[in-house]
Amino acid sequence: MGANTTLKKIAEHLNISISTVSRALKDHPDVAGETIRRVKELAQMMDYEPNAFAISLRKQKSNLYAIMVPEVGNFFYHGFIQAVEEEARKTGHSVLILQSMNDAKIEADNLKICRHNNVAGIFVALSTQTIAYEPFHRLREFHDIPLLFFDKVPESDAFHKVVLADEDAGYMAGTITMDANVGEVLVILGHENLSLSRRRRKGFEMAVLAKSDMKVRYVYADAIEKAEEETVSFLEGDPDQPLVFAMSDEILCGVMRGIQRLAIAVPDKCKILALSAGFFPSLYMPAISYIETSGYKLGKECFQRMRVISANKVEPMEGSIYCQYVPGGSL
Amino acid sequence: MGANTTLKKIAEHLNISISTVSRALKDHPDVAGETIRRVKELAQMMDYEPNAFAISLRKQKSNLYAIMVPEVGNFFYHGFIQAVEEEARKTGHSVLILQSMNDAKIEADNLKICRHNNVAGIFVALSTQTIAYEPFHRLREFHDIPLLFFDKVPESDAFHKVVLADEDAGYMAGTITMDANVGEVLVILGHENLSLSRRRRKGFEMAVLAKSDMKVRYVYADAIEKAEEETVSFLEGDPDQPLVFAMSDEILCGVMRGIQRLAIAVPDKCKILALSAGFFPSLYMPAISYIETSGYKLGKECFQRMRVISANKVEPMEGSIYCQYVPGGSL
DNA sequence: AATATTCCCGCAATCGTTTGGGATAAATTG
DNA sequence: CAATTTATCCCAAACGATTGCGGGAATATT
Known part of the structure; x- marks a missing residue:
């Protein structure tokens, strides 16, 4: 039984309206202090968790970031994924992993999935087969989804991208x-x-x-x-x-x-x-x-960049991560 | 501009009701063949894609599967993730990747995220630190989210699990x-x-x-x-x-x-x-x-198992994948 | 010609949350 | 004491898709 607590249930228990409950939970000044207390207490008791779909439906934004790479098996991407995942967690987001398998068709399909899920942003490492960039353009123009390329990026400077130097x-x-x-x-x-x-x-x-x-x-x-x-x-x-x-x-x-x-x-x-x-x-x-x-460093940098892009409209720009020589014994 | 096509817009263009559009798109017998044709044509033209949130909100199920592993960097999991991703794609699902970092607290938080997103199912490889299984139990009991352990599984046979033999x-x-x-x-x-x-x-x-x-x-x-x-x-x-x-x-x-x-x-x-x-x-x-x-084989097997679990209530059971000897030159 | 059947289609409620615009009291003011 | 302000709260309309139910028109049956 999906015994999920909703605003409605809390409202009924307390004999107040749904809107008041909603406002109480976010400390809206229109709600009496005493009411806020009671609502929060009950919400705690009933283990209330807001329904992500309802929120996303209304806000037209989800709490998901997408990472699309040719293959998760590629060693370089572990660090990247790990870094983004870590950062995303801090802001209450989660990460959707998509593979393009170096196939332009799958890549385009994946973009559709991102659209369906109204992801908050997409990190893309291009497939080797990508020649058409319209799907990417459309995503930005029509759907307002922040797009950030990393590692394998397009030549065009119409996009945001972060690469290793x-x-x-x-x-x-x-x-x-x-x-x-x-x-x-x-x-x-x-x-x-x-x-x-x-x-x-x-x-x-x-x-x-x-x-x-x-x-x-x-x-x-x-x-x-x-x-x-x-x-x-x-x-x-x-x-x-x-x-x-x-x-x-x-x-x-x-x-x-x-x-x-x-x-x-x-x-x-x-x-x-x-x-x-x-x-x-x-x-x-x-x-x-x-x-x-370091894919890890790149991931951290990309996430910060993504936040900037999401917050304000900024001109596409290219960033890069500096490298470091680590001497071993092979030279 | 979120110029997303919705049923409503299609309906307005065609001067018919939203419900008819909805039905037409799924070949409902209550809709005239001619109408279906017109609707589908326009939907195609306008590049209509159903809104995943609205659907999920209504169905209380999302098109996401979650995979939680200690670390994505672990070599064994690449194959697993890849396999699940491949299969999920076939059924129109996507994959959410979560890392527990071998931390029981993060693991529990991740389960909450799964709840928020009403994932269609969760594949879990346990962290080494997990001692309390209540969060997992609750997920199944209260929230009806199919749970399948793989590789690193609990001893208890109250859960579904698939392991290597x-x-x-x-x-x-x-x-x-x-x-x-x-x-x-x-x-x-x-x-x-x-x-x-x-x-x-x-x-x-x-x-x-x-x-x-x-x-x-x-x-x-x-x-x-x-x-x-x-x-x-x-x-x-x-x-x-x-x-x-x-x-x-x-x-x-x-x-x-x-x-x-x-x-x-x-x-x-x-x-x-x-x-x-x-x-x-x-x-x-x-x-x-x-x-x-093979993590890959394990992933394939797990996905099939997940589908069974999701479709019908089945008793928890343990499955396993057989191994194979590959001789090299070290022996 | 009256009734029953079939075929199409629309109304309206629902999922859970958010929010602008009231509404009703009590409190403050002139 | 009447008029205005404030403090609290609720209504209702979104967001987009789904679906049971009901209704009108065309056709088929007596």
Whole structure:
């Protein structure tokens, strides 16, 4: 039996009107102090909890935030989800998790779900397949739902977005690579469609521009296996003083599989550098040196940004999170 | 502007009543075929989407399922979440993710959130700190919200639960260990509070009962570091023909860190066996032999079970998912 | 031609909460 | 003492979708 306490039931018990009960619970000045006391007491007794649907129906806003990512299995997003969840809890919100599975169709469907649920805001990491942005535009224009892209963001600056300082991270990686005094470098980037891959590459290229005697090869890998194969074929070419730079945790896993397959000693026979959230590098011996890209920090930052966007109309802008180098033993 | 299409707007455009529109959209026989056609056409045009709140308010049920886990960062849960999300999508539901952070207080708060949102059902993996089950009971009794425990479940059989066939998995691990012809075994289990740890241990003990010449040591580890330390101190004792059995992916990571720290050759100097979802074992060379405990399969099974529970009142029962041995090179 | 049947459709209440606009007392003022 | 202010409270209309019931018109049955 759905023995849920409602304003109506409290009102009946106290022989007052529903509106008075409603006002009493929020300390409205129109209600007598004595009445407020009695109402609150009974509400407490009856374990009253306001009905979220009724409120949402009336206010046209829910207490849900949505996070849409390609896959929850992606390591980078744990921290992000965790951070948003933590913050959301503080403001009495909850988090809806949606996966796009890198499918533009599902992505669009998910946006519909957000609309249905009139979510208070959406955090989106784009799928690699997204080409049409109308669904996103419509959400903002017609439905007034705050939208914030993170990590995998559109090129267009018509949207709010927060990213890691990708170019900086790439530049940092490039600098570290140069200082490491290596001969040939394999840079393994993520999916080619992602602006994040391009930004990181750009940063890296900028950094190593000066050092013309260093051979750099850029490849894209969208799966662990691809990264493994690229690593193996690179190292089988018997490169001189090699270094492999892995742009993500997933890629790092692939790289290390290749390294282990060839039984190559790190860092003696091959140096490794990664962009990572920090967990995977610690799995290897020696620990992999990495540039930290914290999904957790990104999540915290995004949530604050979301609050600002929700509160006032602000022009779309891009923000970024700075990275930090964490030296290990692979370099 | 919340330019949302409602039944009312459609009705006004067509000069018919709201109820007729509502009925037309669901092919109610009381509506003329021609009217249905016109309504559907306009609804399509105006991009009508029913308001989830209004429906939920009326039906007292939402289209949300909740999943509560200690932490989304736990590897085992990815597959689970993914599976539930996939299935939920098929029935037009969405998934609310809640974390208990292994805190009984937060866990109880989360249950309140579920109540507020009148979720259609809750999937719970218990925190290690849960001792009071009243909040769960109340949810079922008073609020009629289907509750299904998975993975980390209460001992009480007053609840629905689906677990991996933990005892079987333990037994299987025991059998494999025996056949591997080893001398000393370190079994690293998860948190001591969890019934799952006890069940796995029990299964393992049953299997190795016969083989009295094999020395087995059982330890509990609730963190990667603990698993690493236990492994190191075990192997430093220079055991005869050793094997380490890791009960989870997290523990496996710790074990391998220990192995690498001591630079011990697998499987020559030490054999490894794990219970795993399958990803981490593939990270090492040779690949770790493991017994597959698929969160994904568990999720699929749980969702089906949830549907049954929701549809009809059924007696609480326990279900389980069978495991499978995936040989690698570590054994 | 009168009655019964079928087919369409609209009215109105409901879910629980919020809120602007009264309404009724008592208290204050001139 | 009449007029106005104040303190409390209630009515009713939203929000959007659903649904039992009733009614009018067209058709079918006697």
